[in-house]
Structures are given as structure tokens and as C-alpha cells.
Amino acid sequence: MNGWQIHDGVAVALAAENVDTDQLIPARFMSTPRSQGYGQFLLHDMRQDDPDHVLNHATATVLVARRNFGSGSSREAAVYALRDFGIRAVFAPSFGDIFSGNAVNNGLLPARLSDEKIEALLSDLAGGPADVRIDLVAGTARIAGRDARFELDPVSLEKLKNGWDDIDLTAQHSGAIDAFFDARKSRHGWIMPAG
Amino acid sequence: MTTPRTLFEKLWSAHAVVRRDDGNTLLWVDRHLVHEGSHHAFAKLKTRGQKVARPGLTFAVVDHYAPTRAGVVDPDVARMIKTLGDNARAHDVTLFDLKDPEQGIVHVIGPELGLTLPGLQVNCGDSHTSTHGAFGALAFGVGATEVAHILATQTVWQAQPRTMRITVGGALGAGVTAKDLALHWIAKLGADGARGHAIEYAGAVIRGLSMQGRMTLCNLSIEGGARLGLIAPDEVTFDYLEGRRFAPKGADLARAVDDWAALKSDADAEFEREEYIDAADIAPTVTWGTSPEEALPISATIPDPAASAPGKSAAIRASLDYMGLTPGTPINSIPIDQVFIGSCTNGRIEDLRMAAKVLAGRRARVPGLISPGSAKVKRQAEAEGLALIFTEAGLEWANSGCSMCVGMNGDEVLAGKRCASSTNRNFKGRQGRGARTHLMSPAMVAAAAVTGHLTDVRPLLEGRL
Numbered sequence: 001m002n003g004w005q006i007h008d009g010v011a012v013a014l015a016a017e018n019v020d021t022d023q024l025i026p027a028r029f030m031s032t033p034r035s036q037g038y039g040q041f042l043l044h045d046m047r048q049d050d051p052d053h054v055l056n057h058a059t060a061t062v063l064v065a066r067r068n069f070g071s072g073s074s075r076e077a078a079v080y081a082l083r084d085f086g087i088r089a090v091f092a093p094s095f096g097d098i099f100s101g102n103a104v105n106n107g108l109l110p111a112r113l114s115d116e117k118i119e120a121l122l123s124d125l126a127g128g129p130a131d132v133r134i135d136l137v138a139g140t141a142r143i144a145g146r147d148a149r150f151e152l153d154p155v156s157l158e159k160l161k162n163g164w165d166d167i168d169l170t171a172q173h174s175g176a177i178d179a180f181f182d183a184r185k186s187r188h189g190w191i192m193p194a195g
Numbered sequence: 196m197t198t199p200r201t202l203f204e205k206l207w208s209a210h211a212v213v214r215r216d217d218g219n220t221l222l223w224v225d226r227h228l229v230h231e232g233s234h235h236a237f238a239k240l241k242t243r244g245q246k247v248a249r250p251g252l253t254f255a256v257v258d259h260y261a262p263t264r265a266g267v268v269d270p271d272v273a274r275m276i277k278t279l280g281d282n283a284r285a286h287d288v289t290l291f292d293l294k295d296p297e298q299g300i301v302h303v304i305g306p307e308l309g310l311t312l313p314g315l316q317v318n319c320g321d322s323h324t325s326t327h328g329a330f331g332a333l334a335f336g337v338g339a340t341e342v343a344h345i346l347a348t349q350t351v352w353q354a355q356p357r358t359m360r361i362t363v364g365g366a367l368g369a370g371v372t373a374k375d376l377a378l379h380w381i382a383k384l385g386a387d388g389a390r391g392h393a394i395e396y397a398g399a400v401i402r403g404l405s406m407q408g409r410m411t412l413c414n415l416s417i418e419g420g421a422r423l424g425l426i427a428p429d430e431v432t433f434d435y436l437e438g439r440r441f442a443p444k445g446a447d448l449a450r451a452v453d454d455w456a457a458l459k460s461d462a463d464a465e466f467e468r469e470e471y472i473d474a475a476d477i478a479p480t481v482t483w484g485t486s487p488e489e490a491l492p493i494s495a496t497i498p499d500p501a502a503s504a505p506g507k508s509a510a511i512r513a514s515l516d517y518m519g520l521t522p523g524t525p526i527n528s529i530p531i532d533q534v535f536i537g538s539c540t541n542g543r544i545e546d547l548r549m550a551a552k553v554l555a556g557r558r559a560r561v562p563g564l565i566s567p568g569s570a571k572v573k574r575q576a577e578a579e580g581l582a583l584i585f586t587e588a589g590l591e592w593a594n595s596g597c598s599m600c601v602g603m604n605g606d607e608v609l610a611g612k613r614c615a616s617s618t619n620r621n622f623k624g625r626q627g628r629g630a631r632t633h634l635m636s637p638a639m640v641a642a643a644a645v646t647g648h649l650t651d652v653r654p655l656l657e658g659r660l
Contacts, residue, residue, distance in 0.1 A: 102338035
């Protein structure tokens with residue numbers, strides 16, 4: 001995963017709340033190997049049921065949505081679908097916790113804005129896509145000419161910026177991990193699976 | 196004098212290997228459960244040329260794609276099941292394959308086999324891992340990148356959630372279950388009501404729940420947005436675990452129970468958030484929309500979007516449009532096309548017993564599928580005569596798996612069909628493209644089956660409890 005700091009792209013409105021991961025990628029597509037590309041599955045049923053859906057016509061890189069985006073299933077495939085479609089950031093008042101973690105692990109920014117700001121942006125974008133510029137480190141975005149300061153926890157910021165892989169980071173702690181396990185086993189003899 | 200701590204804070208500390216200045220904690224994972232969906236994570240491990248770090252603490256089971264009915268298995272389904280088996284064998288991980296007598300849904304067999312224990316950290320690439328918190332375990336779902344990390348290191352990085360306690364006082368009425376309690380609080384607080392929090396459930400009603408009821412409640416924590424749900428272990432927990440295959444035995448068990456007895460929040464511990472629910476306020480509850488927060492008592496009517504704030508009214512309108520419902524309709528008059536009983540939420544033996552109490556000697560007016568949560572639950576239900584009650588009622592008795600809760604194995608609800616379901620998600624397309632799902636308890640599903648419409652189960656349970 002590559003880190004990033006500035007993104008210039010195109011924002012579109014997805015004026016719905018509770019856009020869950022089952023909608024982001026219906027379960028029937030999840031046996032597909034990632035190498036085939038998951039972008040085709042993004043919001044598949046919503047897009048197919050509505051030929052005029054904005055994502056059927058625009059080359060979007062940023063979504064603006066209502067509360068509780070990415071709630072539900074832990075399927076990381078929902079993030080793969082967004083990333084493979086070309087989405088780099090989602091702006092919403094709130095996100096599912098597991099989705100947020102998955103997003104950051106794949107270079108996708110889950111940026112929080114107030115309900116009021118989101119509603120204003122949805123109005124701005126009602127007419128169609130608009131230019132967006134995101135400055136990750138500054139924590140700011142300019143969407144359809146409107147400035148916004150978004151919320152993101154510092155851990156997620158560092159990961160997105162640096163493109164870190166946690167497995168590499170954790171390798172430096174391997175001694176501490178082994179020592180922890182040994183101490184845990186000796187203190188609680190019952191923790192290993194019996195039988 | 197040390198600062199009083201919550202159960203969650205004790206569990207978090209006990210698993211913290213490294214705490215970074217930025218608040219991220221590296222947590223030790225005592226049990227890692229994997230299913231067919233782990234193929235992305237195993238592929239990542241292969242790319243890196245790594246092996247599973249602690250295969251003895253990793254357990255694999257076929258559930259999401261498990262075929263539940265006889266017939267030709269779809270090649271994609273067969274491939275997913277084979278891939279899990281291949282990965283388990285390549286990494287020396289214990290596998291509960293399709294034909295294994297201990298196969299079942301991961302969140303049913305973990306507890307059933309005693310893999311889940313108080314004080315352990317349990318992770319799985321599945322959001323309903325919160326189920327295992329019913330035992331006083333630190334249990335939460337993770338994504339594929341984190342699954343790969345756990346496979347490679349037996350640890351996971353996490354930001355510490357905030358603490359929250361939901362205290363449930365009073366008493367649940369007859370025919371009102373843990374499922375109704377869960378849907379009630381999610382409707383009250385919202386599908387993101389507990390976002391970023393670890394919930395501890397407490398109070399007289401929680402103490403009075405069986406382990407199975409506690410699992411249903413903790414399972415649905417994620418539907419209210421919580422990172423995890425927890426219940427302090429007690430005698431009910433210890434009794435449940437005795438004799439389970441992977442649970443400690445003899446002197447080990449005695450030492451374990453000593454440790455487990457300390458797993459509770461200190462009397463003066465402070466929670467960052469507190470909610471109180473009076474169980475007397477809870478009626479049998481059903482969902483009418485496409486989010487678990489869109490739930491109401493069975494006696495209510497379908498809400499009117501015109502009576503809500505603009506943003507909310509658009510959401511209600513979209514839900515009603517998808518569900519094919521009209522504002523003002525009494526919920527207990529809504530006809531259904533089919534029923535489903537099963538899932539990690541409500542596929543355990545007590546769930547099937549409750550459904551059987553309603554169905555005994557009655558005929559279902561609509562078709563339906565019952566998929567037990569595990570092969571063991573299936574055998575037990577057959578031995579107790581429950582399976583016969585179901586088939587005599589005209590319902591189909593299938594094998595165990597995630598089945599029609601998520602439709603990955605081909606058990607789907609067809610477009611436009613309305614299903615009364617004991618599962619956990621009423622999302623658009625969850626049970627199949629265009630499927631209309633109403634969530635409720637297994638008893639309420641059984642009541643809907645015998646009447647052909649959503650209905651209050653309580654009159655149908657009179658003299659049967």
C-alpha cells in the first residue's frame with residue numbers, strides 16, 4: 001500500500017444514510033479473487049436498479065454520504081470495491097468501526113464531517129459531480145468550492161500518510177510478543193485449548 | 196487504593212502487549228477463528244511467504260458457504276470450501292469441515308466446543324464475533340488485513356473503544372426474549388448508537404438470561420454500532436462450560452474458575468456512557484425497514500415519513516419503498532411469503548425449542564427453512580423431537596450453516612418476497628437481491644409461519660411455556 005498526502009479528484013453525492021457493506025458489495029460477489037477487480041461490484045444493485053445513478057456516469061474519486069456509512073459486515077471486500085472503483089475518500093458524519101479500520105488499511109480515507117456540513121455538501125453536489133482537493137495532513141478538503149475541516153484519528157492519519165503495513169511494524173515487537181505469551185501461559189495455565 | 200476499573204478495561208490491560216503513545220494497543224489474541232472468507236488473508240500470507248504463527252490457537256470452520264440442502268453444489272461454493280480446507284492443511288490449523296460432527300456456524304461452535312472462555316481474547320473476520328463476549332471474553336470482528344496480521348503474529352493493533360454500560364432492570368414478559376431486548380435498544384439508540392464503544396450489559400435481566408440468550412444479545416451489539424458486547428461471567432457461564440471439549444478440566448478448571456470469578460467491573464468503576472432499559476417496556480419487536488434500528492413493537496403501525504425531519508423522512512421513504520409497505524399499516528397485518536429460523540444470532544437449541552413450542556401441532560401457512568446453528572444442535576433437536584415438529588408443520592429441516600441469513604450458499608429469498616427471519620440484518624439485498632426481511636425472535640417467526648402474517652406470539656404461547 002502506498003501512502004498519500006494530497007488528492008485532487010471528483011466528488012459525488014450519495015445522499016443516503018446507513019449505506020451498509022452489504023449494499024457496498026452484495027455477498028454473492030465475494031468468492032471472486034481480488035485480481036479480477038472489485039470495482040464492478042461497487043453498490044452493484046443500487047446502480048443497476050437506477051440507470052441514472054451518478055456512479056454510472058461520473059468518474060468519482062470521493063463520495064459524500066450520510067451517517068453510519070459502512071455499517072454491518074466486516075467484509076473488507078466493501079473497501080476493495082471502493083478502491084478498485086477509484087474511490088480515495090468518503091466523507092460522512094459517522095462510519096462503521098470495522099469499516100473505518102479496513103478503509104485505512106487499504107489507503108481509503110474515512111473522513112468525518114458534521115451533519116450540517118454534509119447536508120450542505122449534498123446540496124452543493126445535487127446538480128452533479130464537482131472538483132475536490134484533500135490535504136490529508138492539514139485535515140482539510142475543498143469540495144465544490146466549499147472548505148471543510150474533517151476529523152480523523154492520529155493513528156489513521158499516520159497510516160494513510162505513510163502507507164504502512166502493520167505486519168512489518170509489528171515485526172519489531174516479536175520479542176515482546178513471545179515474552180507476553182510465555183508469561184500469560186505461566187500465570188494462567190488454563191488458557192491453552194484443552195484436549 | 197487502585198482506581199476502580201470496568202471489566203472491559205481489565206480485559207484490555209490483560210491483553211496489551213505494547214501500548215503506543217498515539218493510543219494504539221497491540222493485543223494478544225488467545226483464539227483466532229477463521230472461515231471461508233479468510234481466503235484474502237491467507238493469500239496475503241502466501242504473498243509474504245509467511246506461515247501461521249500459532250496454528251494451535253487458530254481454528255477453521257466451514258459455515259458461510261456450507262450447503263444446507265441436498266443437491267448439486269455450485270462450483271464457486273465448492274471452491275470456497277476447498278480453499279479453506281487447503282489453507283488449513285497447509286498451515287496445520289484444526290479444521291471443522293463440512294462433514295465434521297462438530298461443524299457449525301463459527302459463533303455457535305466456538306462456545307459449544309469450549310474454545311470461547313471467560314477472560315480470553317477471541318477474534319474472527321466476522322462482525323458477529325461480539326457473540327463471544329457473552330462469556331466475559333474480549334471478542335470483536337476484524338477485516339481481512341487484520342486477519343492476515345493475526346495469522347502472522349497472533350496479535351492485532353486496535354484503538355481502545357470507550358466504555359458503555361447498558362443496565363436492564365425489571366423483568367422480561369413471557370414470550371419476550373433477548374432478541375426483542377436487542378432490537379428494542381437498537382431502535383432506541385440507533386444503528387450507530389454505540390459506535391466506538393465496548394458495551395457491558397448488566398442488571399437483573401442480564402443475570403437471569405441463559406448463556407444462549409446472552410449470546411443473542413452480545414451478537415447483536417454490532418447492529419447497534421458497538422465495537423463489542425460483554426457480560427461478566429457467573430455460575431451460569433461456568434456451568435455452561437463444564438465438560439466442553441476444549442475447556443479446562445479438573446484442577447485446571449478449578450484454577451480457571453478462580454481467575455474467572457474476578458472478571459467483573461469494580462463496584463465504583465465509571466463508564467463513559469450509561470443507558471438504562473426497563474424490561475417491562477419491551478414487547479415482541481420486529482423490524483419494518485432496512486436497518487436494524489427501524490424496529491417497533493408488533494402492536495405498532497408503519498411510520499409516516501411525512502411526520503419526520505427531512506433527512507430522516509428520506510431514509511424512511513427509501514426503506515418503505517424497498518420493503519413495499521405503506522405508512523399507517525398495522526405491523527401485525529403484514530402478510531409474509533416465507534420464514535427462516537437459524538443464524539449465529541438465533542440458531543441455538545433454545546431458539547429451536549421456543550419455535551417448536553409455537554409450532555407443535557400446528558401447520559405453517561407459508562413455506563420456510565430451519566437451519567440449526569451447528570451439527571450438534573441438529574442432532575440434539577432431532578433427539579428432542581423438535582425436528583419432527585418442524586417437518587410436521589410443513590417446514591424444511593436443513594443442515595447447519597449461515598444459510599439464508601446471508602445467502603452465500605444459495606439459500607436465498609427471491610426478489611420481492613417477504614421473509615420473517617430470526618437473523619441479524621435486514622439490509623437491502625441481504626437475504627437475496629430484492630428480498631424483504633423482517634427481523635424478530637424465533638418464536639415470533641414461528642408465529643408468523645402459523646398465521647401467515649406478522650403477529651404477536653404471546654397468544655400462541657398461552658399454556659405452552
